[in-house]
Amino acid sequence: MSAEPVARETAESSKDLPRVPQLTVVETPPKKKRGGRFLLMLALPVVLAVGGGYLWLTGGRYASTDNAYLEQNRVTITADQSGRIVEVAVGENDRVKKGDLLFRIDPEPYKLALRQAEAAVAVAKLQVEQLRSSYQQALAEQQSGEDSLAYRQKTFQRQKDLLARGVTSNADFDTAQNNLRLAEQVAAQAREKTSGALTALGGDPNIPTEQHPTVMQAKVAEETAALALKQTSVYAPSDGIVSQTDRLRIGQYVTNPAMAPTALMSLVETSTSYVAANFKETDLTHMKLGQSATVTFDTYPDRPFAAHVESIDAGTGSAFSLLPAQNASGNWVKVVQRVPVRLRIDDPVDFSTLRTGLSATVEVDTEYKRTLPGFGHAVAASTQVPAEAPATH
Numbered sequence: 001m002s003a004e005p006v007a008r009e010t011a012e013s014s015k016d017l018p019r020v021p022q023l024t025v026v027e028t029p030p031k032k033k034r035g036g037r038f039l040l041m042l043a044l045p046v047v048l049a050v051g052g053g054y055l056w057l058t059g060g061r062y063a064s065t066d067n068a069y070l071e072q073n074r075v076t077i078t079a080d081q082s083g084r085i086v087e088v089a090v091g092e093n094d095r096v097k098k099g100d101l102l103f104r105i106d107p108e109p110y111k112l113a114l115r116q117a118e119a120a121v122a123v124a125k126l127q128v129e130q131l132r133s134s135y136q137q138a139l140a141e142q143q144s145g146e147d148s149l150a151y152r153q154k155t156f157q158r159q160k161d162l163l164a165r166g167v168t169s170n171a172d173f174d175t176a177q178n179n180l181r182l183a184e185q186v187a188a189q190a191r192e193k194t195s196g197a198l199t200a201l202g203g204d205p206n207i208p209t210e211q212h213p214t215v216m217q218a219k220v221a222e223e224t225a226a227l228a229l230k231q232t233s234v235y236a237p238s239d240g241i242v243s244q245t246d247r248l249r250i251g252q253y254v255t256n257p258a259m260a261p262t263a264l265m266s267l268v269e270t271s272t273s274y275v276a277a278n279f280k281e282t283d284l285t286h287m288k289l290g291q292s293a294t295v296t297f298d299t300y301p302d303r304p305f306a307a308h309v310e311s312i313d314a315g316t317g318s319a320f321s322l323l324p325a326q327n328a329s330g331n332w333v334k335v336v337q338r339v340p341v342r343l344r345i346d347d348p349v350d351f352s353t354l355r356t357g358l359s360a361t362v363e364v365d366t367e368y369k370r371t372l373p374g375f376g377h378a379v380a381a382s383t384q385v386p387a388e389a390p391a392t393h
Contacts, residue, residue, distance in 0.1 A: 063287060064363040067338065068277035070297065072356040073269040075238070078262060079254040080231040081105055088248045090265075096236040102265070103234050103248055110229040117222035124218035128201075128209045135197035135205055142190035145183070152176070152183035240269040270351040275307065277362040278317060278338040286368035287312065293343050293364040297354065309364060310344040 083105035090102050159176035162168035201207055209215055236242070245265045254262060275295050279287070293307045313320075316337040343362060 060286075061366055061368050062363050063279060063283035063366055064361065065277055065279050065283070066359070066361045067279075068275055068295070068343075068360040068362045070354055070356055070358040070360060071274055071276045072240075072351070073272040074356070075240075075267040075269060076263045077102060077234065077242075077265045077267055079105060079234065079264060080256065081110065081228050082254065082256045083109065083232060085248060085250055085252045085254060088245070088250060090242050090245055092243065092245050094242050094245075096240060096242055096267070098236055098238050100236045101233060102236055102242065105232040105234075105254065107229055107232040110225065110232055114222070114225040114229050117218070117225040121215065121218040121222050124212070124215040125209050127214055128212045131197065131200045132205065135194070135201055138190065138194040138197045142187070142194045145187035145190035149180075149183040149187040152180040156180040236267060238267070238269050239271050240267045242267050268356055270354075273345070273351040273354065273356075274310065275343040275345065275360055275362060277341045277343060277360075279341050279364075281316065281337045281339055284312065284339055284341075286366040287341070287364060288366075291364055291366060293362055295343060295345060296361045298359045298361075299354070305345050305347045305349060307343045307345045307347075307362075309341060311342045313340040313342075315339070 085103055086106045087104040088102075089100070089104070090096060096102070156176040156179070159168055159173045163170065163173045198205060202212060210219075243266050244263075247264055254264065287309065289309050289311065291309045293309060295305045295307045296303070297305075316339050318337060341364075343364075
C-alpha cells in the first residue's frame, strides 16, 4: 500500500471534522515597581542638597583670574653728558649685571676740562696765600700809620703849648697841625686796607687754605668736571636684559637729557619681577595682604609657582586711567570693576627666563569658610520671586 492513498484519505477525513477557532495569547506587561521610583524621587533632592551644600561650603575660598601678567621694571637709559659715542659694549637682548659697561662717550674733552679745573684749584690756593700776604702787609702798614699818627699828635700838642707861651711861630704850629691831619688820613686808609684783606680771608687770618671759599668753589668745579668725565661711561644700574640697543651706533652724537632727552636703550630689571593680577571687585571681599596664591604662566602651564599677595591697589583700574569714566549720565550701565593686585613669587625662579608681559593665571587662597546658614540664605535669595512693580496710570 502506497503512502499517497493514505495521505489522500487523511486529508478527506479531516474535512469532515468541525473547525476549532484559534486562540491568540496576549502577554500582559509586568507591573512597575513603585518602590524604586519613590526612592529615586526621595534620593534626588537629598543628593542635590548635599552636593549643593558641599559646593557652597568649599566654594568662595579661592579667588582666581586669568587677567594677570608678569611685570618687570623697565629703566630708560640715557646719556648724562653730551658727546660722540666711541664704544658700545652690549647687543640686543644681552643679559647684564649691575655695573657692566653699556656704552662710552668720547672722554677726551672731559679730561681736558678736568685738568683745567685742577689748575683752577691750584690758582685759587695761590690766591689765598697772596691774600694772606696782603693782609700781613696791610697790618704792618696799619701799625706804621698808627705810630706815625701818635708821633704827629705829640708834635702837634707840643707846638700848641709852645704857641700858647709865645715861644714858637704860627707857621710851625700850622705845619704840625697839617702833618697831624695827613697822619690821620694815612692811618684811616691803613685800617680800611687791613679790614679789606681780613674780609678777603673770610674774617679769619689763620683760615686753612682748603677751607677758603675761593678754594672750595674751585674744588667743586673740579669735582663736577671729574663727575662729568666719569659719566662718559654708562653702566648698568641693575641686573637685567638690555633691549633696543640698535639705537646706538659708534660715532653717533648724543646730547645731555637736560638739553634734549633721548632714550638710547632700555633695561628690563629681572630682579624686580612681580605679577599684576586684575581681580573683580567682588573677589576682594576676603582678600588680604600676605595670603598665599598660585601663579601659572601660559608659557609654562605645567609649572605652578607659589606666591603671596604683596599689595592691593588703592583704586580700580578705571579710577587711575588717563580719562576716568564719568557715570553721571542717564544711560549708565553698571560694570564690574577690576582692582590691580600685586603678587610676589616665593618659589626660586630664574626670572631671566621669563619675559615681561607674559600672561598668567592666578588663584588666591582667601582662607574664607562658608557656613550652612549662609547656604540657606543663598538658596532663599535665589528662589525668591521678585515683587511686581506697581502699575502706573
